[in-house]
Amino acid sequence: MLILALILATLSAPPAQAADAGDAAADAPQEAAPTATPTADPKMRLYYNSDGGKFYHADAQCSTIDPKYQNKMKSFAYTDLTRSGYAKLKPCTKCGAPN
Numbered sequence: 001m002l003i004l005a006l007i008l009a010t011l012s013a014p015p016a017q018a019a020d021a022g023d024a025a026a027d028a029p030q031e032a033a034p035t036a037t038p039t040a041d042p043k044m045r046l047y048y049n050s051d052g053g054k055f056y057h058a059d060a061q062c063s064t065i066d067p068k069y070q071n072k073m074k075s076f077a078y079t080d081l082t083r084s085g086y087a088k089l090k091p092c093t094k095c096g097a098p099n
């Protein structure tokens, strides 16, 4: 029991070196701020039915997707929405696909 208490005390005690690193990193976030994402993560994957689908989905297993099209589903990046071919797709409201 005493050993367990010592381990817990060690885990909860913040190392002095980590505190120094935290101070040094405090200036960094302000320089990285311009990369803020307003609505959705650009790296987010979206899904659509490549066989005539009119909507894109945030969830590849969205309940509005007919099971017979499940093997037709393809993914693309959120940033590709501006490309021709994807631009005509509409966001699915069921799974909350981003605009």
Ligand SMILES: [Zn+2]
Pocket: 056, 057, 058, 059, 062, 063, 064, 092, 093, 094, 095, 096, 097
């Ligand atoms: Zn959906």
